[in-house]
Amino acid sequence: MPKLIKGVGCPYCGSSCDDIEVLVSDDETKILEVHNACIIGTNLFHHANDPTRPKLPRRRQPDGTMKEIPYDEAIDYMAKTMLAAKKPLIYGFGSTNCEGMSAVARIAEKSGAVLDNCATICHGPSFLAIFDNGYPSCTLGEAKNRADVVVFWGCNPMHAHPRHTSRYSIFPRGYFTQKGAMQRTVLSIDPRETDTAKLADVHLMLDQGHDYELFDAFRTVLRGHDIPDVVAGIPKETIIKSVEIMKNAKFCMIFFGMGCTHTDGRNHNIDAAISLTRDLNEHTKASIMAMRGHYNIAGPGQVWAWQFGFPYCIDLSKGTHAHMNPGETSSVDLAMRDEVDCFVNVGADAGAHFPIQPVQHLKKHPFITVDPNFNMASEISDLHIPVRIAGVDEPGVVYRMDNVPIQFRAVIKGLPGVPSDEELFNKVYERMCELTKTEPIWLAAKEDRRYPESEAVI
Amino acid sequence: MATVTLKPTKVPELMFEGYSITPDAFAGKTAAQIAELPGHEGKIHMKLGDFFEVSGNAGETAADTDIVIAGDCTRVKYIGARMTAGTVTVNGNADMYVGGWMKGGKIHIKGNMDSFCGIQMEGGELLCDGDAKNHVGCAYRGDWRGMKGGTIRIKGSAGNDIGTFMLGGTIIIEKNAFIHVSTHAEGGTVVIKGDVEGRVGGQMVRGEMYVLGKIKFMMPGYKKVDTVEKEIDGVKATFDHYIGDLGERHPKSKGQVVYANLYLKAAA
Numbered sequence: 001m002p003k004l005i006k007g008v009g010c011p012y013c014g015s016s017c018d019d020i021e022v023l024v025s026d027d028e029t030k031i032l033e034v035h036n037a038c039i040i041g042t043n044l045f046h047h048a049n050d051p052t053r054p055k056l057p058r059r060r061q062p063d064g065t066m067k068e069i070p071y072d073e074a075i076d077y078m079a080k081t082m083l084a085a086k087k088p089l090i091y092g093f094g095s096t097n098c099e100g101m102s103a104v105a106r107i108a109e110k111s112g113a114v115l116d117n118c119a120t121i122c123h124g125p126s127f128l129a130i131f132d133n134g135y136p137s138c139t140l141g142e143a144k145n146r147a148d149v150v151v152f153w154g155c156n157p158m159h160a161h162p163r164h165t166s167r168y169s170i171f172p173r174g175y176f177t178q179k180g181a182m183q184r185t186v187l188s189i190d191p192r193e194t195d196t197a198k199l200a201d202v203h204l205m206l207d208q209g210h211d212y213e214l215f216d217a218f219r220t221v222l223r224g225h226d227i228p229d230v231v232a233g234i235p236k237e238t239i240i241k242s243v244e245i246m247k248n249a250k251f252c253m254i255f256f257g258m259g260c261t262h263t264d265g266r267n268h269n270i271d272a273a274i275s276l277t278r279d280l281n282e283h284t285k286a287s288i289m290a291m292r293g294h295y296n297i298a299g300p301g302q303v304w305a306w307q308f309g310f311p312y313c314i315d316l317s318k319g320t321h322a323h324m325n326p327g328e329t330s331s332v333d334l335a336m337r338d339e340v341d342c343f344v345n346v347g348a349d350a351g352a353h354f355p356i357q358p359v360q361h362l363k364k365h366p367f368i369t370v371d372p373n374f375n376m377a378s379e380i381s382d383l384h385i386p387v388r389i390a391g392v393d394e395p396g397v398v399y400r401m402d403n404v405p406i407q408f409r410a411v412i413k414g415l416p417g418v419p420s421d422e423e424l425f426n427k428v429y430e431r432m433c434e435l436t437k438t439e440p441i442w443l444a445a446k447e448d449r450r451y452p453e454s455e456a457v458i
Numbered sequence: 459m460a461t462v463t464l465k466p467t468k469v470p471e472l473m474f475e476g477y478s479i480t481p482d483a484f485a486g487k488t489a490a491q492i493a494e495l496p497g498h499e500g501k502i503h504m505k506l507g508d509f510f511e512v513s514g515n516a517g518e519t520a521a522d523t524d525i526v527i528a529g530d531c532t533r534v535k536y537i538g539a540r541m542t543a544g545t546v547t548v549n550g551n552a553d554m555y556v557g558g559w560m561k562g563g564k565i566h567i568k569g570n571m572d573s574f575c576g577i578q579m580e581g582g583e584l585l586c587d588g589d590a591k592n593h594v595g596c597a598y599r600g601d602w603r604g605m606k607g608g609t610i611r612i613k614g615s616a617g618n619d620i621g622t623f624m625l626g627g628t629i630i631i632e633k634n635a636f637i638h639v640s641t642h643a644e645g646g647t648v649v650i651k652g653d654v655e656g657r658v659g660g661q662m663v664r665g666e667m668y669v670l671g672k673i674k675f676m677m678p679g680y681k682k683v684d685t686v687e688k689e690i691d692g693v694k695a696t697f698d699h700y701i702g703d704l705g706e707r708h709p710k711s712k713g714q715v716v717y718a719n720l721y722l723k724a725a726a
Contacts, residue, residue: 086472087500112501131600132623132642210675212657217678219705227678265618265657268638275661275706317501325599327573327592328554339473341500 002032009408010041011095011391013161014292014401015140015168017041022411029413031392038162045392047373048412054374054386055415066384071419071427074385078344079431081366081383082111085342087317089362091331092348092370094118094294096387097396097408100421101303104346106429110436112317114340116331117300118293118348119312124326125261126290127301127311129270136277138253138287139402140167145174146285149249151187153273154211154259155291158195164291169255170199176250185245189214190259202242207233209263215272218243222279252286261290289402295391296398302405332358341365347390347421351376370424387421388414394421459524460517462492464510466529472500473553474509477536481523481544481563484516492516509534520544520563530569538565541582557584560608570614579627581608589614594631597623605629605646621648624665630691640667643718649691661706662718670695670723679703680720688721697721 023033057074058066157164188200210232217231280286301311310324335358388394478495493507521543530550551569570588597604604623624646634652656675680702701717
């Protein structure tokens, strides 16, 4: 009898939908059907059925081919390589659970590494703006129940977060928003006519890269001053009309994405958006939220900020303190400046997501990928270590885009012999301690997290 | 005055964190002792002697010590960071954090500088004959107290984020700048003798900016109030006087609202 598992979390986008239903085979090894998820989430679950999924680490041979090796050998290679490097870089963690992120921090500290996550090429600038200007944010539940004006600034949830609009932002009927989409006014600020922009009541098609000026114009109008006739390609009347909509809202919710964080100015665009939100609160209630990309990309920010005091770009090479300064300690900058001599890519695809030059620089040195699947990074790696898929065959805590923790569950049994990220990193840490003749320190919030499932997994 | 000369002997494989290259660290030490001063290359503890040939003893105090680096320091960070007195001269390029957090003394870089030069500077003088990259005289991430005093003069161009969260001091860029000048500033003076792409004085509360070239994209929160004759850094000209950023909060002083002032050289 196949089993229907309800209340499953989806390991795809930052919406982290937790209403998925998965039908699994009797022996809990195959996923048969996925209900409620978007097409990407559905496929992500079905990927776990792929019979070609790697089951053993693969090490690059002198002739360039990849050869399967036992886990112990891979763990030994990873430990030795990271200890030998002057400054290893550990990057990724968009798609793994918080337990893995917590465990990797031990090996980062032990090997004097730089610990970075996908935010560095995504919402990292939002963090910088939050440092500078605060974060007047709320949860997605509040957005759903209260927001009657929703602004999508430089983001396109119809493609990037397919169920965001139906679960939280445009269509759902909430406590104070019982008419759903009928009651909501949607503004889209995007240089392209995206599918989200097509849904919007007002679309401000601004000149690409001029978000900062437009935010400033919004704020200037809000304070009752005059602005030039055209700002960032938008006529004054449209800006005034948009400000009126936002000002007259009962609750104005601003969602922002890559269009703000990765155009010129970066953190300053978000900084201005946060200032705008604060200004709006003089007139009505307003809140702002980053459209985080992966289902648990808010996780490393939470976990590492608790462990080291910084959410990303954490340079632990001094051994005495953590240093963080994006521009210097961010992955792409480190790679471009040849400042690292070992690269570990975990649960992300640096091969596909980094510009080509940093990848070329990183390839001069040992390149290790820890990922359940074959991807571009794994194919150029010197060592590829497969792990279980968090949220599919490995449970764990994830943080949704509004920093709400959700316990994800495993729906099927993991591949035999394949460890989770946490188990793998704990083994690497133990090996590093053996090599350096030191005692492992297992300080953890939950002591039982050391080997969660079984001792004999590897 | 005693001069210590550092001659680069080896290019670091990664970046060398030369946080000991300051007159304060050198003061009262012999050449041999200076060569033993610490630095980092990644997690490896290195010595200055691993990358430089040191000659000459330092003076008794930082103020009596001149440091001359006779060569290129493209891969050396933190030159003159946190120094309080004395001088540092680099006959070549320097990497990040030149004169960061410095309180006094003088730094002269004869080549180019990388990012974060003079961040959180409190006093002294930083002169660069070439170009600087981003975050000149800026605040450290998350700090709302940026540059407080001193002078930074860049004879070439600079990138973005010049004088972010600036509270005092002077930054002079003799050529062009990219974007974000004096963002969030609450004091200080920035002079740009060339052109700026845009975002001059965004979210600025108070302080002065002078642009002698053109601003391609003006902030919408700035309003022209009058035209004035002014002399700045040896240049006398007619300036269009703007106040702003009208989108930002502004304090009152003696009943008057205080705005940031932007002086843009009037078209001839």
